[in-house]
Amino acid sequence: MTIQLYELVGSDSARPFSPHCWKVVMALAHKGLAWESRYVPFTEIPKIEDGSGIVPVIRDGDATVSDSFAIALHLERTRPDGPSLFGGPGGEAMARFVEAWCQTQIHAIIGKAAIMDVHDALAPDDQAFFRNSREARFGMPLEETRERGLSELGKLNARLEPVRAMLRHQPFIGGASPLFSDYILFGAFQWARIIMREPLLGHDDPVLDWFETCLDLHGGIGRAVPAAA
Amino acid sequence: MTIQLYELVGSDSARPFSPHCWKVVMALAHKGLAWESRYVPFTEIPKIEDGSGIVPVIRDGDATVSDSFAIALHLERTRPDGPSLFGGPGGEAMARFVEAWCQTQIHAIIGKAAIMDVHDALAPDDQAFFRNSREARFGMPLEETRERGLSELGKLNARLEPVRAMLRHQPFIGGASPLFSDYILFGAFQWARIIMREPLLGHDDPVLDWFETCLDLHGGIGRAVPAAA
Structure with a gap:
């Protein structure tokens, strides 16, 4: 039975934007697996079959697995013969x-800077849910969170120094070819690419070259969703 | 024939402080190998047998290898049966x-904040060399570099957030047990521990717990050199 992937969407189900769902899309493609996406807006997430209240979720036969990292581990363990997502136990730990690193240094900024873009991409019911939950989380209006995020965007350049230093040794975080660790960072930039109008990476940034290469992976599945206009 | 390890020292050869040399000490101990340390002050580095002009260097039979990461790779390849330093190809890439990350985010601050402490630990000839080379590198007097470094120490806490977030999942960067990736970060804090009087980590910081655990590894080899008074 084909794997079912529950992916977050806004009002346009052709433009899934969740960074965590993109990690799983890339992981499924990396493993050469077939899957069907089921598009879920914010307010429908609690009704997904495992009731975990988060996306992504996959149903894989009898198993239901939520959380992108847990899904990657599940795919690695249940499909040990496909291309590895981790390259061994050390890679699994270091991922x-x-x-x-990506959550605390990169998502922490994009999540604020893109907050109105996400809001604006949602259907009305989801907008109300999103505003209430995020205003409670950040303790301020969405608009103010966005301003803070935009003022922090300048930090992103310095925070990407580790990636640039790593790229001087090898083309991917996973080494000569990508691993799940690459999809973790890819998810963050794909999220920004689909939802934000502000470009995050300079045109001469080696991190942009890496990201463009990732967009071409697995038949260009990441590039199939156009960037925000 | 026993591996020879050339380690940087100041005027007191009982207090080797180089972060990169400590990475190699931990890697050799991790592999269960015997080695002899040869203590080298800054001005003697160009005379080390491979003439690379950097430390650490090891002589291992006919091979001479410099650079801590290259040495770890050499040990992993020539002693594949010992405990792995990387946990597979993914771990090697992600290390x-x-x-x-450690070089650009952590060393970049400690290297400046500790610059006078390093200077003061050196013999007179080495002090002159160190002052000239570092003043050329940073384009300012050592004392001013130190001031800048100390003013940046407050950033260290936020820069360690990825380590704290990782430690919520597992006790080491390498997973359930340490790998070379742990020794990379250990080297930075061991350098600071031996050379600096300012404590870098709060007493309730989980990163300090991790560091203390690392000091106990391999018979407590890291703890054998006392902290700066």
């Missing part, structure tokens, strides 16, 4: 460090 | 990301 946690890459995830922790 | 480069950890190194890049």
Whole structure:
């Protein structure tokens, strides 16, 4: 039975933007697996079958797995013969460090700077839910969170120095070819690419070259959704 | 024939402080190998047998290898049966990301904040060399570099957020047990521990717990050199 992937969408289900869902799309493609996407707006997430209240979720036969990293581990363990997502136990452990770095250093900025873009991409019911939940989380109006995020965008350049230094040794975080650790960072930039109008990366930034290469992976599945106009 | 490790020292050869040399000490101990340390002050580095002009250097039979990461790779390839330093090809690749992160985010601050402490630990000839080379590198007096470094120490706390987020999943960067990626970050804090009087980590910081655990590894080899008074 084909894997079912529950992906977050706004009012346009042709433009899924969740960074965590994109990590899973890339992981499924990396493993050469077939899947069907089920598009879910924010207010429908609690009704997804496992009731975990988060996306992404996959249903894989009898198993239901939520959380992008948990899904990648599930795919690695249940399909050990496909191309590895981690390159061994050390890569599995260090992908946690890459995830922790990406969440605290990169998502922390994009999540604020893009907050009105996400809001504006949602259907009305979801907009109300999103505004209430995010205003409670950040303790301020969405518009003010956005201003703070935009004022922090300038920090992003310095925070990407580790990626540039790494790219002087190898083309991917995973080495000579991409691993799940690359998809972790890819998810952040794909999110920004689909939802934000502000470009995050300079045209001569090696991180942009890496991202463009990732957009071409697996038949260009990432590029199939056009960038925000 | 026992591996010879050329390690940087100041006037007191019982207090080797180079972060990169500590990475190699931990890697050699991790592999269960015997080695002899040869203590080298800054002005003697160009006379080390491979003439690379950097430390650490190891002589291992007919091979001479310099650069801590290259040495770890050499040990992994020539002693494949010992405990792995990388945990597979993914871990080897991602250790480069950890190194890049540590160099650009952590060393960049400690290297400036500790610059007078390093200077003061050196013999007179080495002090002159160190002052000239570092003043050329930073384009300002050592004392001013130190002031800038100290003013940046407050950033260190936020820059360690990825490590704290990772430690919520697992005890080491390498997963359930340490790998070379842990020794990369260990080297930075061991350098600071031996040379600086300012404590870098709060007493309730989970990163300090991780560091203390690393000091106990391999018979407590890291703890054998006392902290700066």
